[in-house]
Amino acid sequence: MPKIPSPDQLATHEVFNQPPPLVDFNAFELDVPLQSALERNGAAAHRDQLAVFGKRVGSFEALEWGRLANENPPKLKTFDRFGHRIDEVEFHPAYHQLMRLGLEGGVSGAAWNTEHAGHMLHASLLYLMTQADAGAVCPMSMTYAVVPALRAEPAVAAEWEPRVTIGQYDPRFIPAAEKTGATMGMAMTEKQGGSDVRANTTRAHALGTGEYELIGHKWFCSAPMSDAFLTLAYAQGGLTCFLVPRWRPDGTRNAIHIMRLKDKLGDRSNASSEIEYHGAWAQRVGAEGRGIRTIIDMVQGTRLDCIAGSAAGMRAALTQAAWHTRHRTAFQRQLVDQPAMRGVLADLALEVEAATALMIRIASAFDAAQAGNEREAAIARLATPIAKYWVCKRQPGFVYEALECLGGAGFVEEGPMPRLFRQSPLNAIWEGSGNVIALDALRALTREPQAWEALRAELGRAQGAHPLLDAAIDRLDGIRVNGVPAESEARAFVETVALSLEAVCLRDAPSAVLAGFCVTRLDPDNRAFLYGGANASLDTDRLLARALPSE
Known part of the structure; x- marks a missing residue:
């Protein structure tokens, strides 16, 4: 991605009718939907901070870091040159720059x-950071959500919470107590x-009060260079949550062996690994036998971030499509002026x-729940898996359609679209794939009828x-007449709830937005399988004015 313009006049032809590079833009100031959502939910006070961060993530420098970090993926160093086992992951310098940008910009803390409105600020920062690089956001998300x-174990929280919320990035592989800031991962x-x-099958053997050694494996451990991980293992009292640091209290390396790094479809800048615990020292977090109940509080936060990450991936793809079509002419008109486009x-x-x-509405429920609002806490518990299911599943098809707006230019690796496309399925898989999430929502209806009431x-x-x-809400009431839908109806039910929730969140948006959404998503006679296929009259001028980046 050259910063200095290339010559237009080549030996055989002149280069024209090509869009200029999209760099050095403010990702927040271009994003009218995000600004509007924050204002509708009472978080407009964060505009200045988000504008500063939006300028950073849209800069040539940050976008170049994202490119370099993905073109130079992490490497596993199992042993040093003398034969000592070290289990370290080596990253390109661009990855460390991205981590510093996000952590010091407040994504995790x-x-x-x-x-006021801290979770809405977090979701917005993560949404903006994802547009620079989604892979580096993974450890930021887990560090936030942990x-x-x-807090299920006050002594552990007292030691680790200040480290993960301080908003400092320290890439050194040394004990966390000696660092200026720490990151946290998860291995379940x-x-x-x-x-x-x-x-x-991982087992935990008690050593003393709250201390254990773990023996077993984990098939997925994202961000293995984190300073500690939450993990699950069977103790005498049942499946239990543990914190496993990379270093033991005596200053020696903990017995966490990184067996290999995953060779993944996307998310290339982030290291995901398979690990083994060979008597790894751990601290219990929460009571024995309450592991799932304990770690689900972390999962709830990372599911919010899945929603924000997928919304961001779609926004990034739309920005690229909009920019290209504003600067490309075909058949004597700009692409953006062609009716079908x-x-x-x-x-x-x-x-x-x-x-x-x-995304912002659910983050606002997190904020209210943190302040003690039980109704909003119930909404967050049920709406989070519902939104995670729907928004994340929409991302791959969306990114493909945006890629097609660029034609062949969207299919070559020199541009950003292939990376956006490879990344697009991840959030739908992470923290529970489609069926798991939809069934989680049904279980919530059974366990917490008050959540559905809220x-x-x-x-x-x-x-x-x-x-x-x-009419959509009436259909939902009809489905609920006989209690919780059957498992075979889980996906259909969750989809209908998600679409209705999205429309509710747009009720105070401009009429072109609400009406356009309802006629293209909620009308059973008008819904299309593909974008742009609904037989509906949309106020395209107003919709595109809100969506398209300006010069």
Whole structure:
């Protein structure tokens, strides 16, 4: 991605009708849907901080770091040259620059260091950071989300919470007590079980009060250079949550062996690994036998970040499509002025509006729950898996459609679209793939009927906003007449709830947005399988004015 313009006049032809590089833009100031969602949810006070961060992530420098970190993926160094086992991962310098940008910009710590709307600030920062590079965001997300789980064990929280919320990046591989800041990872799944963590075989042997040694393996351990991990193992009292640091209290390396790094479809800048515990020292977090209950507090936070990450991936793809079509002419008109292209772009813009609005609304529920609002806490518990299911599943098809707006130029590795496309399935898989998430939502209906009551009241706040939304809510009430839907109906139910929630979140948006969303998503007679295919009249001028980056 050259910073200095290349010559236009070549030996055989002149280079023209090509878009200029999209660099040095402010990712926040261009994003009207994000600004509007924050204002509607009472978080407009964070605009200045987000504008500063948006300028950083849209800079040529940060975008170049993202490119370099993905083109030079991490490498495992199992042994040093003298034959000592070290189990370290080596990263390109660009990765460390991205980590510093995000952590010191507040991605991990803002929710815990901000008095007002901290989770909305966090979600917005992560959403913006993802547009520079999604891979580096993974350890930032886990470092943010670990805090509620740590608090299940006050002594552990007192030691580790200040380290993970301080907002400093220290890449040195030394004991966490000697560092200026720490990051946290997670290691839950095993080869034989995957999402079925109760099938885990890792064992924990008690050493003394709250201290254990772990023997076993983990099939997925993201960010293995984190300073510590939350993990699950069977103790005498059942499946239990543990904190496993990279260093033992005596200053020696903990017995965590990195067996290999995953060769992944996307997320190339981030290291994901398979590990083994060979008597690794650990501290119990929460009571024995309460491991899933403890770690689910961390999972809830990372699911919010899956929503934010997918909304960001779609926003980044739309930005590229919009920029290209504004600067490319075909058949005597700019691409953006072609009616068929305008229909596709407007439909994509509606998707981003809805995903962004839902992300911020759920983050606002996190904020209210943290302040003790039980109704909002119930909404967060049920709406988070529902939104995670829907928004993350929309991302791959969305990015493909945006890629097609660029034509062949979107299919070559020199541009950003292949990386966005390879990244697009990840959030739908991480922290529970589709069926797991949909069934989680049904279980929440069974365990917490008050959560559905709170969510239904939230839907009722938009009653009368649009006839198609009213009809969708009536259909949901019909599904719920006989109790919890059957497992075979889980996906259909969650989809209907998610679409209704998105419309509710847009009830105070401009009429072009709400009406456009309802007629293209909630009308059973008008929904299309592909973007731009609905037989509906959209106010494309207003939709595109909100969505397209300016010069």
